[in-house]
Amino acid sequence: MKHHLRLLALLTLLLPMKALAGDIIVTSGGNLHEALRQAREWRRTGDSRCQGGIHIIVKAGRYYMEEPLFIRPEDSGSEDSPTIISGEKGTVICGDAPQRHTQLYPKEGMERIIGFDKEKRTITIPTPPQDVLREPHLEMVVHQRWAIAILRVKELKVYGKQTVVTFMEPESRLEFEHPWPQPVIDGEKGNSSFLLRTTEQRDGIEQLIVIQGTPEHPVSHVTLEGLKLENTCWNRPLHKGHVTLQGGFPIIDAYKLEKEGLPWAATLENQAWVERPVAAVSISWANHINVERCTFAQLAATALDFSIGISDCKVSACHFSNIGGTAILAGSFAESPREVHRPYTNLAPLCRNLSINHNSIINATTEDWGAVAIGCGYVSHTDITHNAIDSVNYSGICVGWGWTPEDTGMSHNRITHNIINHYAMQLYDTGAIYTLSNQPQSVIEKNAVYPHEPAPYATNDRCFPIYLDAATDGYTISDNNIIGKGLVTKDQIGFNNPGPAIRINVPKP
Secondary structure, three states, rough: OOOOOHHHHHHHHOOOOOOOOEEEEOOOOOHHHHHHHHHHHHHOOOOOOOOOOOEEEEEEEEEOOOOOOOOOOOHOOOOOOEEEEOOOOOOOEEOOOOOOOOEEEEOOEEOOOOOEOOHHHHHHHEEEEEEEEOOOOOOEEOOOOOOOOEEEEEEEEEEOEEEEEEEEEOOHHHHHHOOOOOOOOOOOOOOOOOEEEEEEEOOOOOOOEEEOOOOOOEEEEEEOOOOOEEOEEEEEEHHHOOEEEEOOEEEEEEOOOOOOOOOOOOOOOOOEEEEEOOOEEEEEEEEEEEEEEEEHHHHHHEEEEOOOOOEEEEEEEEEEEEEOOOOEEEEEEOOOOOOOOOOOOOHHHHHHEEEOOEEEEEOOOOOOOOOEEEEEEEEEEOOEEEEEEOOOOOOEEEEEOOOOOOOOOOOOOOEEEEEEEEEOOOOEEEEEEEEEEEEEEEEOOEEEOOOOOOOOOOOOOOOEEEEEEEEEEEEEEEEEEEEOOOOOHHHHHHOOOOOOOOOOOOOOO
């Protein structure tokens, strides 16, 4: 098989095939890495077959990725000569199937927490059955309003009808030192909930394709089209647990301030550093990257991530189903080494002119309920339009980060003509469309939202078709519709200290 692809490339010049001079054909059992290497060599040597573009055609079959397909600056095309990787019908690029969970207590749904002790770092629950107490690898999934925590159980001490649970590190420290979010005990609508489960103790393939340039040498003019990307794992909770800040972003360090307040936020009471969730397909420091007509399925964490250094990219006509985390993620979320709550001004320009259009997302956030369908952090000139979202445990479309009224460069973001159904299925403090911070010249208009789900374990009632959270500003909101109930009115929008430049245009009936 070593010379299989080279021979195919030569045959394109000698045999009467449909392939053109710049085509590289990969047949079932072939090697995608070698195909990309061949294209890279043509680019490096200025081969005439680069004229008009290089097209890697992946024939029907399953291509198991023991390591990601790395697309680097040397693989870049140009406007006149793009690099295109396309799959025929039946082409599947895959890793390992996601780890399986077995819920033990309760058998279905969740149970209420009895107590949450920050000093002792324990959670008290009703005593589970003996067979559950004997399990060696228990996890506790904790409901925390707009997020969940996955905590590896260290010890269970039984005191009659109550059991006190301690947890492994680092998640134990992060869970109990950081105040937002945490389980609500004796709160507005009763105690937060939990479940106990086991998870397969195996690591698996997490990434399938990595497009990664540098600030000096970005990857450019690459298209992925017609590919099915299937089966990836999520290994982090097996080794570190999973304590999040918001939107599925794991906390890697955090603590509560002894005296609240910092120069940019007088009431801030905590510090936190986060890392980016792993993604099946990740793109950074790249421009003119198109992801078109691809299918993403059975992926345990993020499906597609445009992280940083992004410009003039698009994802269109793609289908996402059974995604463990966020389906489409974009822009910086002030990951470590930055402290996440500072108002950064240099991040929004690093994700601009991104188009997310005509995609369908069904059943996302299956592993991390606090992830979202489409999540954008520090972004500008981003268009999210004509997407259909159905079945998500938290928010549908989220844009903005920073919790700040200051000008950070986020601007000209458009959320239009989207349809969102079955959102907030497990968590509240949410919206079908959710925004944060100041985003001048931005628009939310002509979206259709179905009535939200009655999340069974929510501890408050904050769930809205549109939620303008923490210092949202700069948006014009008009002509959005709640299916079956008419236009979204001002009193149906969630407001959490929005800025003065919000404009809400609701025409008269």
